[in-house]
Amino acid sequence: MSLQSSAVRSEAMRQPATADANRGAIGLEQVAKSFKGAVAVDVVDIDIRPGEFVTLLGESGCGKTTTLLLIAGFHAPTSGRVTLDGRDVTRLPPYERNLGMVFQNYALFPHMTVEENIAYPLKRRKLGRGEIAAKVARSLELVGLAGYGKRHPRELSGGQQQRVAVARATVFDPPALLMDEPLSALDRKLRQSLQDEIRQIHRQLGTTVVYVTHDQDEALAMSDRIALMRGGRIEQIGSPTDVYRRPRTLFAAAFLGDANLLRGRVVSSAGGTAVVELRSGTRVGALADPEIAAGREVTVVVRPEHLRPADASAPGGAAVRATVEDVTYLGRSICCTGSFESGDRCIVPIETSGATEFPRVGDTLHLSWEASLATLVADVDDHDGR
Amino acid sequence: MTMRRCVQALVVAILLFLVTPVLVVIPMAFSSSAFLEFPPPGWTTEWFAEFFRDPDWIDALTLSLRVAGGAMVLSLTVGTAAAYALVRRGVRFRGATQGFLTLPIVMPTIVYAVGAYLVALKLGLVGSELLLMCAHAVLALPFVLLNVTASLQTIDQRLELVAQSMGARPWTAFRSVTLPLIAPALIASALIAVVISLDETVVALFLTEDTRPTLPVKVYNSIRYDLNAVVPAAAAVVLAGTVAIAAALGLVRWVIARATGMRAGAPAGDGVEIGAGEPETGGAR
Numbered sequence A: 001m002s003l004q005s006s007a008v009r010s011e012a013m014r015q016p017a018t019a020d021a022n023r024g025a026i027g028l029e030q031v032a033k034s035f036k037g038a039v040a041v042d043v044v045d046i047d048i049r050p051g052e053f054v055t056l057l058g059e060s061g062c063g064k065t066t067t068l069l070l071i072a073g074f075h076a077p078t079s080g081r082v083t084l085d086g087r088d089v090t091r092l093p094p095y096e097r098n099l100g101m102v103f104q105n106y107a108l109f110p111h112m113t114v115e116e117n118i119a120y121p122l123k124r125r126k127l128g129r130g131e132i133a134a135k136v137a138r139s140l141e142l143v144g145l146a147g148y149g150k151r152h153p154r155e156l157s158g159g160q161q162q163r164v165a166v167a168r169a170t171v172f173d174p175p176a177l178l179m180d181e182p183l184s185a186l187d188r189k190l191r192q193s194l195q196d197e198i199r200q201i202h203r204q205l206g207t208t209v210v211y212v213t214h215d216q217d218e219a220l221a222m223s224d225r226i227a228l229m230r231g232g233r234i235e236q237i238g239s240p241t242d243v244y245r246r247p248r249t250l251f252a253a254a255f256l257g258d259a260n261l262l263r264g265r266v267v268s269s270a271g272g273t274a275v276v277e278l279r280s281g282t283r284v285g286a287l288a289d290p291e292i293a294a295g296r297e298v299t300v301v302v303r304p305e306h307l308r309p310a311d312a313s314a315p316g317g318a319a320v321r322a323t324v325e326d327v328t329y330l331g332r333s334i335c336c337t338g339s340f341e342s343g344d345r346c347i348v349p350i351e352t353s354g355a356t357e358f359p360r361v362g363d364t365l366h367l368s369w370e371a372s373l374a375t376l377v378a379d380v381d382d383h384d385g386r
Numbered sequence B: 001m002t003m004r005r006c007v008q009a010l011v012v013a014i015l016l017f018l019v020t021p022v023l024v025v026i027p028m029a030f031s032s033s034a035f036l037e038f039p040p041p042g043w044t045t046e047w048f049a050e051f052f053r054d055p056d057w058i059d060a061l062t063l064s065l066r067v068a069g070g071a072m073v074l075s076l077t078v079g080t081a082a083a084y085a086l087v088r089r090g091v092r093f094r095g096a097t098q099g100f101l102t103l104p105i106v107m108p109t110i111v112y113a114v115g116a117y118l119v120a121l122k123l124g125l126v127g128s129e130l131l132l133m134c135a136h137a138v139l140a141l142p143f144v145l146l147n148v149t150a151s152l153q154t155i156d157q158r159l160e161l162v163a164q165s166m167g168a169r170p171w172t173a174f175r176s177v178t179l180p181l182i183a184p185a186l187i188a189s190a191l192i193a194v195v196i197s198l199d200e201t202v203v204a205l206f207l208t209e210d211t212r213p214t215l216p217v218k219v220y221n222s223i224r225y226d227l228n229a230v231v232p233a234a235a236a237v238v239l240a241g242t243v244a245i246a247a248a249l250g251l252v253r254w255v256i257a258r259a260t261g262m263r264a265g266a267p268a269g270d271g272v273e274i275g276a277g278e279p280e281t282g283g284a285r
């Protein structure tokens, strides 16, 4: 490493949070990564805005960690470009990228106290003792661990350890924070409170966050945008409501929450509403998609909570009949599963408040939905829906 | 006899076998007789005085210490680098490499000694201190490698990654994170290397010149050729030196463990409350 580049490096690392408009922007342009011919990341294109909270969501092995490590610089992409703060960093080693990282298993240094752990990035930046002490104290405060500084990581609970990891990854004010399943080792309750804390820290510091999880609820609760990944590609990216309500593929529809997937053919598509003929012959409504023309085989995606008991003749969509096959009592609601006349699987939640009589196995339900809340997907799953 | 009795008898036999030589050598070192009689007719520290007065014995001792020090540094450096590469980097033929590096454990020392001697002869390096250091380092290498490998395997690889993400260059990350964590294994390895080198006689016999022997070689020569009464004292010095080094390294290891809070079996401390200024319940047990 030449003298000049190391001077540039310490300059970059010490830079305070200036008003640089690109600070915290992260870009992956046509990035691919394979290991000895095995493709881990196929092609990923993503443009993360400064201060944004983006979640990479997907099943095990879909390339989330690899994508994160590509951003961090621990993997060199097989092809494509990585940019940080608007600069090309494809060839920059991880220790010059100035990014905060948090791993699932905390990765705290066991031989250092909490304070020493948090001071580590500051020491690498050659800050003065006083400044380090002040920043460490402020950071401990931020994560609610003031007074724990002299302990060793071993003497903390899992949640506390993860807070230390967050403090350590943010104390040097990095433009972006990368988190790989930071909460998946914690129990459900703690996870939720830490989700809130991480969101709050994100708001307070204004750093960009790239967050990896395979938990859809976590992704929906925390993100500005969700990038749903599958087989080394981004299947869909958008706001949580967008991805949840307007899945573009069957996979996206099925991955994020429960969905009723009804197969059929588009009969007409006009005035923003498409009419689809289901396999049972019933015609139903859905939001029109300009890319899906009449005549196409499609799947209509209806979220369970959008199903309504059909009144005599609901406008915008005729009633669809479904047979109840199983009823699960959940306290606040009950969940009926069964099948539509067309053979597709059906899932309907029914509020228990006020109701005195619930559907029973074998009952027939008449269901409809607001056409604009149903989404068309151009894929059709040819296996029978059960 | 019951099984238990058998085992007890065996243990006693082994202990006797192990301890008897020591129990003979130490009294002999203080014996007032010049003829290696046992039991000693009287007591004196004269032989130790003579040992430390005689420049030949002192030369042998310092040569042994230098060689042991050099062998320790060499085997520790090479062994740690090799262990790191084997554990952390994708080394091809990992099994074969590890097997090759640990070969000295099973290789007959005499074979190695003869081979080393022939090479040294060819290169005109018989009597070279450096060559002896290297030879001893090779003998100690397997133990360093096994120790450090085992220790590295218990350390989360992500620690170094996290350190790098926080601005540490790879070497800094290794030095500030991995090295302190494997320090106990390094100290144990250093101890083993020193002890192996200090009393290694076969290879040293081949690779030293008659005029500049290491301590064990001189002990051997003396007892063979002049039946010198200083020999038990010299042996006792080797023993005392080994015990002192072991104790010193053990102490260092304990101090490190205390300083880093890596005490074995320390409480996990889940959910402990903040005790204002509560002292660490360290060590004092």
Ligand SMILES: Nc1ncnc2c1ncn2[C@@H]1O[C@H](COP(=O)(O)OP(=O)(O)OP(=O)(O)O)[C@@H](O)[C@H]1O
Pocket (backbone or CB within 6 Å): A035, A038, A039, A040, A041, A058, A059, A060, A061, A062, A063, A064, A065, A066, A067, A214
């Ligand atoms: N260093 C590596 N060498 C070889 N293959 C790898 C390496 N890292 C990842 N892979 C492969 O690349 C694919 C994607 O792995 P990755 O770790 O990115 O998945 P992930 O989405 O993070 O999964 P998980 O949710 O299980 O953590 C997997 O098939 C994995 O086996």
Ligand SMILES: [Mg+2]
Pocket (backbone or CB within 6 Å): A064, A065, A066, A180
């Ligand atoms: Mg992963």
